Amino acid sequence: MELHHAGVATDDAAALADLFVNVLGCEVAHEETFDGMDVVFLDCSNGYLELLEPHEGGTIARYLDREGPGIHHLAFATDGVGRALDRARESGVELVDETPRPGAWGHDVAFLHPGSTGGVLVEFVEA
Secondary structure: OEEEEEEEEOOOHHHHHHHHHHHHOOEEEEEEEEOOEEEEEEEOOOOEEEEEEEOOOHHHHHHHHHHOOEEEEEEEEOOOHHHHHHHHHHOOOOEOOOOOEEOHHHOEEEEEOHHHOOOOOEEEEEO
């Protein structure tokens, strides 16, 4: 699997996008409001940054309250989220999602529990 994106929790996705566009030369690839948050995908040539700004409440808002801004998760591209979940389950990994679900940008996604993955929230993403 290849790294697809790093999810970044932020209080201001537009300002952080502007910073990364100017400093890193990334380009805005996609923007949407999804699941109670503003989501901005930045194309950084060899992967994406997914900037996550919550409107009110929700998982990302709780994360920001607890941890502050920063890396929230790492996402890996797969051609079959269900098969990737099966492999993880067979390896004894605790799943956040038992089955794929709709994610931002029209992707099917599923998450692995960070308690089973070295403290890193891992996402499988199928475009």
